[in-house]
Amino acid sequence: GAGVSQSPRYKVTKRGQDVALRCDPISGHVSLYWYRQALGQGPEFLTYFNYEAQQDKSGLPNDRFSAERPEGSISTLTIQRTEQRDSAMYRCASSPRQGPSMEPQHFGDGTRLSIL
Amino acid sequence: KQEVTQIPAALSVPEGENLVLNCSFTDSAIYNLQWFRQDPGKGLTSLLLIQSSQREQTSGRLNASLDKSSGRSTLYIAASQPGDSATYLCAVSSSGSARQLTFGSGTQLTVLP
Numbered sequence: 001g002a003g004v005s006q007s008p009r010y011k012v013t014k015r016g017q018d019v020a021l022r023c024d025p026i027s028g029h030v031s032l033y034w035y036r037q038a039l040g041q042g043p044e045f046l047t048y049f050n051y052e053a054q055q056d057k058s059g060l061p062n063d064r065f066s067a068e069r070p071e072g073s074i075s076t077l078t079i080q081r082t083e084q085r086d087s088a089m090y091r092c093a094s095s096p097r098q099g100p101s102m103e104p105q106h107f108g109d110g111t112r113l114s115i116l
Numbered sequence: 117k118q119e120v121t122q123i124p125a126a127l128s129v130p131e132g133e134n135l136v137l138n139c140s141f142t143d144s145a146i147y148n149l150q151w152f153r154q155d156p157g158k159g160l161t162s163l164l165l166i167q168s169s170q171r172e173q174t175s176g177r178l179n180a181s182l183d184k185s186s187g188r189s190t191l192y193i194a195a196s197q198p199g200d201s202a203t204y205l206c207a208v209s210s211s212g213s214a215r216q217l218t219f220g221s222g223t224q225l226t227v228l229p
Contacts, residue, residue, distance in 0.1 A: 004159070031215065042120070042205050042219025043160070056215065091159070104150055104162035105217065 002026070004108035006092050012114045015084060021077045021111045025094030032075050033105060034067055037089040049075060079113075087115045118143045118210045122220035129196055130228050137191040137223045139206030144184050151180050151191050152205040154222065160205065164191070196227045 005024040013019055025032050031050050035043035045059040051072040060066070064082075069075040079086055089112050093105035119142045129135050139149070148167050152160040164173045164180040166189070172181040179192040193200060203224045207217040 033216065035217075041221050042207070043217070045216035045218070048215050059216070093160075104165050106162070107152075107160040109157070109159045 004092055004094050004106055006090075006108040006111050008111060009109065010112045010114075012116065013082060014116050015082060017082055018078065018080045019082055019113065021079075021090050021113070023075045023077070023092030023094075023108060025073065025075070025092070026096075026106055029094035029096050029106070031095045031097070031105075032069055033093040033095075034075070034077050035091045035093065037091055037110070039088075043091050046077070082113075082115045084115045087113055089113075118146075118208060118218045120206060120208055120218050120220035122204075122206055122223050124223060125221065126224040126226075128226040128228060131196060131198060133196050133227075134192070134194050135196055135225070137193070137204050137206075137225070139189040139191070139220055141187045141189075141208050141218075143210055144187050145211040146184065147209040147211055149180075149182055149189050150207045150209075150217065151178075151189075152207060154203040154205055163204075193225075196225075198227045198229045200227050201225055 007022045033048040034046040037043040047057040047067050048055055049069040052069050064080045067077045089110045091110045093107045095103050095105045121140045123138045146168050150165045151163045153163055154160050166173045166182045177194040182189045203222040205219050205222045207219045
């Protein structure tokens with residue numbers, strides 16, 4: 001596919017369950033980013049990778065959130081022991097090269113997470 | 117900490133009007149500024165990217181300007197069309213954290229036919 005692919009598109013789960021959100025970046029893109037977007041707000045940065053290395057995880061809200069990109073391509077964002085406040089749209093983006101942001105980030109359609 | 121503000125939060129205009137969306141940021145030490153379009157249920161589409169050394173960028177009916185010293189950017193849309201209806205987001209890439217984007221809350225634009 002030509003764009004960033006995220007799955008699932010929608011996820012509804014009960015409080016206390018673990019969830020895993022997947023991002024498949026554009027082929028060959030070096031950098032991958034995770035953002036979280038609340039309704040009526042802009043996306044907020046969570047974490048990013050260059051290849052398989054997690055470069056910055058300062059935006060992860062607490063230790064229930066983790067992310068990995070073991071082979072430098074597909075990434076998984078995992079939320080353990082979900083809480084209602086975790087409900088949001090989770091967006092993934094990729095860009096072709098590392099270094100200062102000379103090129104736009106390309107965003108996927110997001111995963112809408114709802115915690116009951 | 118960088119903060120980005122967009123005014124107005126919502127805007128409704130008749131088709132054919134020219135309009136301006138505003139974005140301001142608190143820390144002028146940026147690498148670039150981007151304008152995105154967000155449609156319901158869809159991802160974000162990058163419209164224009166302005167490097168910190170540039171003053172403006174143009175694409176079709178869109179023109180974005182950047183005044184880094186005053187911490188402001190505007191997105192000008194000429195001859196608006198109903199298909200322009202969407203939420204427009206401004207985002208900056210700050211020098212201290214070059215990779216992450218800090219977004220504003222967006223301006224929801226409705227162009228009435």
